[in-house]
Amino acid sequence: MSSLMITSEAPVRPPTGRIRRRASCPALGCPSSTKDSLLHPPSSPLTRRRRRTITITATTGGCTPSSIQWVLDTRPLWPRATRTAQLADHAARALAVLPPHERQEVLRYVHVRDAKMALGSRLLKRYLIARYASVPWDRAVTTRNSDTKPVFRRPDGSEPLSFNVSHQAGLVVLVASVLRPAELGVDVVCPTERRDRDLGLIRAEGWPSFVDMHAEVFGRDEVSRLHGLGSTLRDQDHRLRYFYTLWCIREAYVKMTGEALLAPWLRDLEMRYFVPAEDASASQTEIWLRGRRVDDVDLRLVNVLAGFTVCTAVRRDGQGAGGLELGEYELLDVEEVISFGERSRRGAGPESRLVESHKEESACLENIA
Ligand SMILES: CC(C)(COP(=O)(O)OP(=O)(O)OC[C@H]1O[C@@H](n2cnc3c(N)ncnc32)[C@H](O)[C@@H]1OP(=O)(O)O)[C@@H](O)C(=O)NCCC(=O)NCCS
Numbered sequence: 001m002s003s004l005m006i007t008s009e010a011p012v013r014p015p016t017g018r019i020r021r022r023a024s025c026p027a028l029g030c031p032s033s034t035k036d037s038l039l040h041p042p043s044s045p046l047t048r049r050r051r052r053t054i055t056i057t058a059t060t061g062g063c064t065p066s067s068i069q070w071v072l073d074t075r076p077l078w079p080r081a082t083r084t085a086q087l088a089d090h091a092a093r094a095l096a097v098l099p100p101h102e103r104q105e106v107l108r109y110v111h112v113r114d115a116k117m118a119l120g121s122r123l124l125k126r127y128l129i130a131r132y133a134s135v136p137w138d139r140a141v142t143t144r145n146s147d148t149k150p151v152f153r154r155p156d157g158s159e160p161l162s163f164n165v166s167h168q169a170g171l172v173v174l175v176a177s178v179l180r181p182a183e184l185g186v187d188v189v190c191p192t193e194r195r196d197r198d199l200g201l202i203r204a205e206g207w208p209s210f211v212d213m214h215a216e217v218f219g220r221d222e223v224s225r226l227h228g229l230g231s232t233l234r235d236q237d238h239r240l241r242y243f244y245t246l247w248c249i250r251e252a253y254v255k256m257t258g259e260a261l262l263a264p265w266l267r268d269l270e271m272r273y274f275v276p277a278e279d280a281s282a283s284q285t286e287i288w289l290r291g292r293r294v295d296d297v298d299l300r301l302v303n304v305l306a307g308f309t310v311c312t313a314v315r316r317d318g319q320g321a322g323g324l325e326l327g328e329y330e331l332l333d334v335e336e337v338i339s340f341g342e343r344s345r346r347g348a349g350p351e352s353r354l355v356e357s358h359k360e361e362s363a364c365l366e367n368i369a
Contacts, residue, residue: 066179066325067175067324067325067326069176070175070330070332071310072123072172072337074113074170075116077091078090081112084108084110085107086112087106087116094123094338095119097126097341102122106119106122121167121172124172125142125163128161128163128174128176128178129142129161132160132178137341138344140152147259147260148260149255150164150165161176162176162184163176163177165186168189168193171188174186175326182315182317183256184256184312184315185252185253185257186311186313189251189309190309191240191241191243192307198210202236207229211226214243217266218250219267219269222246222270226243229242242276246274249271249313252312253297253299254266254269256297256313268290269287269288270288271287272285272286272287273285283301285301298313299313300312300314300326
């Protein structure tokens, strides 16, 4: 087994990443220092890189899968747009690289914050597909599989890469397997986003009632475990972190399967021994479905930036080995994405200078497709 170093736009992710930049969770409207203290030190494996090297391990038959883990923070973007309609002017370049119907979808959101995340999500998906599946920007279009999960398919029906997206409180997170399909799901939560409302409810109704209000989306034993936190954890914020951690893990798993809300087994899904990322160095969660342990899915829970938790669920392939090696999350620069789209659309397509620099990645992909 040899190792092929493919240089693209950002340097190699160091094995252990530290926070390069922190941001607060604005949805709350409280100072970031408050939220930092609420969330303890959210160990934040996040790097901000504009140039990067992807290490792809070459085997005799091709390349083993390589992961993409992008975070786009839309909160500081297009600050002069305080209403959705104003994005038409202030985010004109970003919108211009999207087709008219996608532009309209973005501009239909009531809240500008949601519109920015929708725009970010569309940009990220296109960037991923155009860059790693060697598809012209305008044809980097997602479709939905039979479970309604967004996927990318070539005209021959093949899926050269897999991805999943999640957005919350201004953050858009995309996780992908760029060299071969993998069953994966991602979810991001911001436990402090609705803190005032959550704490108000808990004060007024009590912790057990707060849990019961959401009981229909959790498994029965999970509800019991959350109830139990009322006597074991005195700190309400700590309880909320457990609550949102469970939410995040479940969503990642459910999104991995693609069945989402239609899954008939939602109430038979149990996440056992879950703890917030800052309370455990590695995920100790066990997944149980209809009373049987699910042991072919890797869960990974990490805190990113200040106040956000991301969970990934990746099903291992039949070989028993991990299907996808995950590293650090990379804070993406929207300018990089927009200029890639502009260059690609200017007619150079895959031959553009920018795309040229990623040709080896694409060639590797072509070899195994
Ligand atoms: C769409 C759904 C899968 C995720 O919604 P959400 O958590 O509100 O939103 P997220 O930001 O995490 O995810 C949205 C992204 O999920 C992706 N998505 C949509 N349908 C999906 C599906 N069936 N499977 C996987 N991913 C899906 C999309 O890419 C979407 O982003 P985009 O529209 O910008 O492309 C949700 O409707 C759902 O069914 N959730 C699971 C069921 C549940 O009860 N959860 C409660 C807690 S356990």
